[in-house]
Amino acid sequence: MIGAGAVGENVADRTVQGGLETVIVEEELVGGECSYWACMPSKALLRPGAAVRAAQAVGGAAEAVTGEIDAQAVFRRRDRITHDRSDDSQVEWLDGAGIALLRGHARFTGPRRLTVTASDGTVTELVARHAVAVCTGSVPVLPDVPGLAELEPWTTRDATSASEVPATLAVLGGGVAGCELATAYANLGSRVTLIARHGLLGGMEPFASELVRESLEATGVRVMTDTDVVQAHRAEQNAVLTLGDGGRVLAERVLVATGRVGRTHDLGLEELGLVAGTGIDVDDTMRVPGSDWLYAVGDVNGRVKLTHQGKYQARAAGDAIAARAAGRPVDDAPWGAHVATADHSAVPQVTFTDPEIASVGLTASAAEQAGLRTRVLDYDLSWLAGATVYADDYRGQARAVIDLDRNVLVGATFAGPDVGELLQAATIAIVGEVSIDRLWHAVPAYPTVNEVWLRWLEALGRPGSQTESPE
Numbered sequence: 001m002i003g004a005g006a007v008g009e010n011v012a013d014r015t016v017q018g019g020l021e022t023v024i025v026e027e028e029l030v031g032g033e034c035s036y037w038a039c040m041p042s043k044a045l046l047r048p049g050a051a052v053r054a055a056q057a058v059g060g061a062a063e064a065v066t067g068e069i070d071a072q073a074v075f076r077r078r079d080r081i082t083h084d085r086s087d088d089s090q091v092e093w094l095d096g097a098g099i100a101l102l103r104g105h106a107r108f109t110g111p112r113r114l115t116v117t118a119s120d121g122t123v124t125e126l127v128a129r130h131a132v133a134v135c136t137g138s139v140p141v142l143p144d145v146p147g148l149a150e151l152e153p154w155t156t157r158d159a160t161s162a163s164e165v166p167a168t169l170a171v172l173g174g175g176v177a178g179c180e181l182a183t184a185y186a187n188l189g190s191r192v193t194l195i196a197r198h199g200l201l202g203g204m205e206p207f208a209s210e211l212v213r214e215s216l217e218a219t220g221v222r223v224m225t226d227t228d229v230v231q232a233h234r235a236e237q238n239a240v241l242t243l244g245d246g247g248r249v250l251a252e253r254v255l256v257a258t259g260r261v262g263r264t265h266d267l268g269l270e271e272l273g274l275v276a277g278t279g280i281d282v283d284d285t286m287r288v289p290g291s292d293w294l295y296a297v298g299d300v301n302g303r304v305k306l307t308h309q310g311k312y313q314a315r316a317a318g319d320a321i322a323a324r325a326a327g328r329p330v331d332d333a334p335w336g337a338h339v340a341t342a343d344h345s346a347v348p349q350v351t352f353t354d355p356e357i358a359s360v361g362l363t364a365s366a367a368e369q370a371g372l373r374t375r376v377l378d379y380d381l382s383w384l385a386g387a388t389v390y391a392d393d394y395r396g397q398a399r400a401v402i403d404l405d406r407n408v409l410v411g412a413t414f415a416g417p418d419v420g421e422l423l424q425a426a427t428i429a430i431v432g433e434v435s436i437d438r439l440w441h442a443v444p445a446y447p448t449v450n451e452v453w454l455r456w457l458e459a460l461g462r463p464g465s466q467t468e469s470p471e
């Protein structure tokens, strides 16, 4: 295994459990990006704002919220959650799981062959008997804007590990990372300008983007969509970003969150006839086409850059490696034990903005593009009894996308406080291809926001009854 992020750890766990001697090579911290610089610290920075908003939205509790968010206390809690960037507990876990750890930078020297260079220069050669899994994650993409690199902008790593709140922050990129970190720093007291080349949260339902934009603006964030930065320079204390229309944005700090690409540089991929600098293509067992030993799992293959989905790929790949090594059959039919079929049609994601956005499967427009005959069901979550109790002036929206030919759910998006906790039901309905008729028997508890499921079903009409509504 090259890379001991969440994904590498999970591949290794499965290959050890499958009876294979397993070595994991790591050049930084065991646990990878998610634990120290991505998911965990970013959510730690976001959670206090969400907690305060939750209390402020409930009369009686609101009166108890009298102060401001304490940024230094937030950073201290973030440091606790990221174990002060110590990987001791993860190394202990590797030990317990029977996975050997080799610290250093891995590089291919030929098929199945690697050198690992430690920080003190010691070089170790490794030859894999069965397989090598590349689990090296991804790196941020810096847009090719003249002067931007010279500004030494923050990457998401800097933003999630900072211990100061810049007075003014310009965030470049309107994707998930840009929207989340703009929310986090606005909550911590920065005056934030969010600059997005297109809209916000591209690829999600349009209402998600609209609600997040409204709330960012209500918090004082200046949101500039369909805006390009064409030049950057520093003037005294400030970075100056020149926009496509000639306008300027001044900020103490610039955060670049404009996407990521598989970490394949300086890995010796050329020795294998592969191209470096981009993601590594794989089949559904995460094996590189044309090879019987090389796998690429997690962010590095570019299929879905999410921790939980990478770990899902890892379980399939690790078991496939072990099965192939033992000459056991590989179940690579769709939804088989050794494939990551859900990557194509049922990827759950929670975006921890205000409101939170939880999505899985196809959006209405993606379903249409896929040629499905669909019915789209929209519901204002504030109409639910559960929402009335949950928060005063509850704001939330949900959409279901139904495949009319198969009579199943193919996509769902929820926007509202804590809706991430509603998501798994939708994921199960999609992956399980639960028929709409059967869903009538999955009764949502009263009074919870889950009752949106009943409202969706009512809009479709009871099966076989005269109240069945027309398509």
Ligand SMILES: Cc1cc2nc3c(=O)[nH]c(=O)nc-3n(C[C@H](O)[C@H](O)[C@H](O)COP(=O)(O)OP(=O)(O)OC[C@H]3O[C@@H](n4cnc5c(N)ncnc54)[C@H](O)[C@@H]3O)c2cc1C
Residues within 6 Å of the ligand: 002, 003, 004, 005, 006, 007, 008, 025, 026, 027, 028, 029, 030, 031, 032, 033, 034, 037, 038, 039, 040, 042, 043, 104, 105, 106, 107, 135, 136, 137, 138, 156, 160, 177, 263, 266, 267, 297, 298, 299, 300, 304, 305, 306, 307, 308, 309, 310
């Ligand atoms: C700001 C931010 C927030 C995010 N929030 C979420 C979230 O809330 N939920 C979610 O699901 N996803 C989130 N993600 C995505 C998530 O972080 C990634 O999908 C996940 O970390 C990928 O895991 P990985 O194991 O593939 O890669 P990584 O965690 O990057 O692990 C790769 C490891 O390989 C090592 N490595 C690389 N090259 C070599 C080499 N040549 N030799 C030795 N070691 C090497 C690296 O040091 C690293 O430890 C977020 C991403 C960002 C940027």
Ligand SMILES: NC(=O)c1ccc[n+]([C@@H]2O[C@H](COP(=O)([O-])OP(=O)(O)OC[C@H]3O[C@@H](n4cnc5c(N)ncnc54)[C@H](O)[C@@H]3O)[C@@H](O)[C@H]2O)c1
Residues within 6 Å of the ligand: 143, 144, 172, 173, 174, 175, 176, 177, 178, 180, 195, 196, 197, 198, 199, 201, 202, 227, 228, 229, 257, 258, 259, 260, 304, 305, 306, 349, 350, 351, 352
């Ligand atoms: N909660 C979560 O699940 C979570 C949170 C953060 C990040 N992530 C994952 O991490 C990965 C990286 O996140 P990300 O937001 O950086 O990537 P992204 O690809 O989701 O978004 C990048 C955004 O930057 C824009 N962009 C690209 N070039 C630009 C330019 N020159 N100027 C202005 N805008 C430009 C793109 O149009 C896009 O909207 C994603 O795959 C995401 O899923 C997940």
